[in-house]
Amino acid sequence: MSIPSVLVFPFPCQGHVNPMLTLSQKLVENGCKVIFVNTDFNHKRVVSSMVDQYNEESPLKLVSIPDGLGPNDDRNNLGKLCDSMLITVPEALKKLIEDNNNIHLKGDNRIRFIVADVHVGWILNVACELGIKGALFWPAAAALFHLVSSVPKLVDDGIIDSDGSILTSKRTIQLSPSMPEMDTRTLFWFHMARHMGGSHYLNFLVHHCFPALNLTQWWLCDTAYELEPQVLTLVPSLLPIGPLLRSDHYYKTNATLRSLGQFWEEDLSCMSWLDEQADGSVLYVAFGSFTLFDQNQFNELALGLDLTNRPFLWVIREDNKMAYPHEFQGHKGKIVNWAPQQKVLSHPAIACFVTHCGWNSTMEGLSNGVPLLCWPYFGDQPYNKTHICDELKVGLGIDKDQNGVVSRGELKTKVEQLFNDESIKCRCVVLKEKVMKNIAKGGTSYENLQRFVKEIKE
Template sequence: MAKSHVVIVSYPMQGHVIPLMEFARRLTNEGIKVTFVNTEAIHKVVTSNLEEKEGDLLHMASISDGLESPEDRKDFRKTLKAMVEIMPGKLEELVEKISEEDRSKVTCIVADSFMGWVIGVAKKMGIGSAAYCPSSATTQAILMCAQKWIDDGLMNSDETRLIIVGIPQNNDMIQLCETMPPTKPSILPWMSVPGVDPGLLFQFSKVAAEECTLADWILCNSSYELEPPIYNEFPQLLPVGPLLAGTQKDAKQTGQFWQEDSTCLTWLNQQPTSSIIYIAFGSIATFTQTQFEHLALGLETSNRPFMWVVRKNENCTFPDGYVERVGPRGKIVTWAPQQKVLAHSSVACFISHCGWNSSLEGVTNGLPFLCWPFISDQFLDAAVICDTWKTGLGFDKDEEGVVTKDEIRRKIDELLGDKVFKDMALELKEKVTCSIRPGGSSYRNLCGFIDWVQGKESR
């Protein structure tokens, strides 16, 4: 029987569930029992897509978010209110129930760093706590600096709400630390989420980050090699990654919201080495019909083979005769086993929305990027890829805000025509994969956390 029991609570989004599920798997591999907690709505989706039971040590559980309909869950303000007013009590009830019914004591509660209120529940119950950051350490550090930026006059803080709190006072570049390049205010995580009040998102993110600083550990799905200036300036952030299913032999990625189309792997097996452009934009990015057509035609006129993930809920249509024209050169799927795709020898580059999970998956497979961010921290991640790692290029939009078919074709040719991008990607891959091998920095940090959970002396 497991001596230690960890409760992990995820934010209810695809890009959060997957990395936290992989973290849970690493704990169960060490004999730690894990109860993984989603909201009831997300729990139903995740468990329905589990191909097989994850083992006796991983138990999936859910708590109510107090919301009555899917439409309510699309309302960010209602979701935040439920998290603050309803979910803490529900989580406390669940932990008490576990203590009554399970003989293994809850040793630690791990909060998704966007669910900082979970740390307060752990403190109230006298249980050890950790925050786990599914985004980059750069994003977490920026959120941790929010109050300082207000104090320094870089962000407004009009509590009367006459001015939206958290909006930069001007367009001057913001520098997180001296060893990092300056950041455009427009790409701060709370400034670019369509349909969400940036002031509301700023306040939520700021409070969550402050709550995470009260945890015993702040763990990041990253490595020293990926973001060295951040870890030098913010030593309380501890990298333990990249934790990806693809870095473990025969491991399957879990936590998917959609069924994967594994037939695409057979198609990849028939393609030449380093020939395929892989295109995927995560679980929530959307296109206008005009932009969708430009992307389709840009891929077609590149005259290169490609695999494109087009979700079932993407409400755009292909140009007339498109599928017939691209024929066997273009493989279009509704959802792909992405880590296996990116690890395939036939893939040459990754056109990505630059979510942190996808960024890590590309890095660990030594792939160069074409960056197409849509919301939130994706713009920061794209900047890191292009300006810091120098393993990718961004797209330029025309005067109407469209990435044209000619721009897409041009950037594909530039990226794949310059060997430097691939060389830089392979160099970064080697550094990062070393960090998670036995003896590597992320490996040692993860072992230290596991030992703490199990109450052992440090290795």
């Protein structure tokens, strides 16, 4: 039987690359070859973070194409990045596929299927042009997929205007009677403004990305039925295949192996440090690849960790420009630039996760039964916080004061509250068991992935 080659293309942000690389590893485990396409800029970062561990002969091959921006352009300006990619990527991708398929006129290495992040869904037009089948992958909550696909109706019903601004005095909107109401303050496009004009982002999704749903019937999502039953019942075409986690054997047989696809090199010394801590004693503090604090907020966070008087593992990216406050002791903690997060969260020493509520972090926390202290930054994170705290009831929100700052006292109070809340801990364990059943043989997510693999192989 021939081995099909699949091209996988994520949006060029860490939170999009991670789940799509894990999906790629699942495809390889199920007998596919994968050509994983990063932008040139991110490809260099990914390969350098691997510390000579990347194998060119692997059935998972890393390649790259230009994003159209100059070497000194700011890739955190997502509006500029999206506009540039729309112009540059289609031709570059078409050339990559044609060059590959011309070299391999027959056999396994011809690209026969494309999996695109919905945020670059427009590349399925290239797939159609070349007669290649495609699928779309949504790396966030299913509820937000449904929200974006409902935008034309929300505009028609006079609830929002075409820029996404709320036209009603109501504080909540409801997409369906079977779904919980959504706080209009958590509509994710309002929280994108600092990286991309809010309306620009919404219009980009609605006009360039979501029309690609008409080009394929395969819509995949990194979620599990128990996490979002109402919306997955409402949108049966959206197939949950999550939680997308690196395989157990991958970690158990490779204790020193770094996770593929990271933009920063993982500091594995934190694992031996965790081994020295008591079970259920450590605060894990990590805010993802985008969050940046000002000096005042950074000080409050550092001094708040001291105030808790508990051991902590704190991830501070190397692009952090803030100085530690002079009163900061930090003697109970370990600070690293980047951590192997899935390994960390599965460690018995971890008691709770202080998180920005990115969807990958949320899924990894829930999959390991770790209570979440929610401190959202932008994008979909305020919605995820509400879902974690109000619907799933497996975490607590951290509140800002009248100046928009999370005080050291607030952090200490919420840490103590979470450590002492047995009902949250119990719900975390129950939810973990339910969620993990999905990816075991016979589970919904497992079976959906098997159906998808069968489609690729046919």
